[in-house]
Amino acid sequence: MTPGGHAAGPLAGRTIVVTRPLAQAGPLAEAIAAAGGEPLIFPLLEISPAADPAPLAAAVASLAQYAVAIFISPNAVDYSLPAILAHGGWPAGLVPAAVGQGTVRALAAFGITGCVAPAERFDSEALLALPELQAARVAGRRLALFRGDGGRELLAETLRQRGAQVDCVTCYRRSGPADGVQPLLAAWRAGRLDALTVSSSEGLRYLADLLDVEGREFLVRTPLFVPHARIAESARALGLSNIILTDAADAGILAGLRAYNWPA
Numbered sequence: 485m486t487p488g489g490h491a492a493g494p495l496a497g498r499t500i501v502v503t504r505p506l507a508q509a510g511p512l513a514e515a516i517a518a519a520g521g522e523p524l525i526f527p528l529l530e531i532s533p534a535a536d537p538a539p540l541a542a543a544v545a546s547l548a549q550y551a552v553a554i555f556i557s558p559n560a561v562d563y564s565l566p567a568i569l570a571h572g573g574w575p576a577g578l579v580p581a582a583v584g585q586g587t588v589r590a591l592a593a594f595g596i597t598g599c600v601a602p603a604e605r606f607d608s609e610a611l612l613a614l615p616e617l618q619a620a621r622v623a624g625r626r627l628a629l630f631r632g633d634g635g636r637e638l639l640a641e642t643l644r645q646r647g648a649q650v651d652c653v654t655c656y657r658r659s660g661p662a663d664g665v666q667p668l669l670a671a672w673r674a675g676r677l678d679a680l681t682v683s684s685s686e687g688l689r690y691l692a693d694l695l696d697v698e699g700r701e702f703l704v705r706t707p708l709f710v711p712h713a714r715i716a717e718s719a720r721a722l723g724l725s726n727i728i729l730t731d732a733a734d735a736g737i738l739a740g741l742r743a744y745n746w747p748a
Contacts (some may be wrong), residue, residue, distance in 0.1 A: 493521070493742060494742045495516060495521030497681065499678050500521050500680070500681060501524045501526050502525050507559075507562070509629055512737060524564060524667070524677070527661060528661060529658045529686065529690065531658060533563060533657070534563070534655050534657055539550045543651060543653040548578070550578055550628045552578070552581055552627045553578055553580055554582070554639070555580070555587050555590075556631040558587050558589075559585070559632060561590035562590060562656075574746060581600040582600070583602040585601065600614060604732070606640040606712075606732050607712065608638045609638070611639065612638075623648065624648075625649070626649045629643075631655070633658065634658070668699070669698070680706055681709045682708060682709070682710050683711055683715070685718035688715065704723065704725070707726050709741060709744075711733060711736045
């Protein structure tokens with residue numbers, strides 16, 4: 485703190501919205517606070533178990549028959565690994581794969597190591613470019629894809645084109661914020677909402693759908709920090725232009741926030 489009692493740091497005096505799911509919002513919020521900012525945690529997506537538990541139960545029961553188990557997100561890990569471990573543990577010879585390093589860390593927290601994952605550019609395209617998922621390695625083999633409801637089909641479709649049998653296992657579902665957008669509108673109206681961080685195209689669409697005309701005007705004027713070009717494209721498609729594309733993950737978002745030329 486400075487002698488006047490105000491937080492010091494590159495984000496001092498800035499209120500920044502963290503929109504990750506609640507279970508994943510803590511590290512970025514803490515980093516923003518450590519840089520002097522005021523994090524406002526407002527999850528755009530609520531995460532809960534899949535409505536139908538049968539697909540996960542079936543996949544867990546036959547897990548030893550798979551060559552590769554792909555996890556699309558940390559949520560996919562959190563909502564499937566307890567069932568896998570309770571059923572007898574991770575089968576020997578089953579290769580774990582993940583889209584991003586956050587998912588690699590989530591698997592490691594359950595004791596699953598040796599994960600196939602991109603070293604940079606954390607998306608389906610980067611995962612599909614790895615040698616372990618080329619046709620020569622996956623043709624004729626059975627793969628499990630643990631994911632949420634909906635989402636992109638690129639990963640499953642491409643692997644099937646390469647000759648793999650892919651079972652998509654929905655282990656969690658996403659829904660919009662349960663309490664509406666009043667906390668954001670209140671902060672905007674009070675003039676104390678300086679930026680939003682958004683790590684999900686789906687979450688951004690939820691937000692845009694929930695906002696009225698006044699809220700959309702606030703959103704258009706507010707800097708939007710996003711860690712992936714696909715989210716930036718989604719933002720532009722929604723009519724937004726004040727978009728700052730950062731490097732990947734929380735570290736990239738934080739670096740973008742710290743480097744931003746904030747108005748006086």
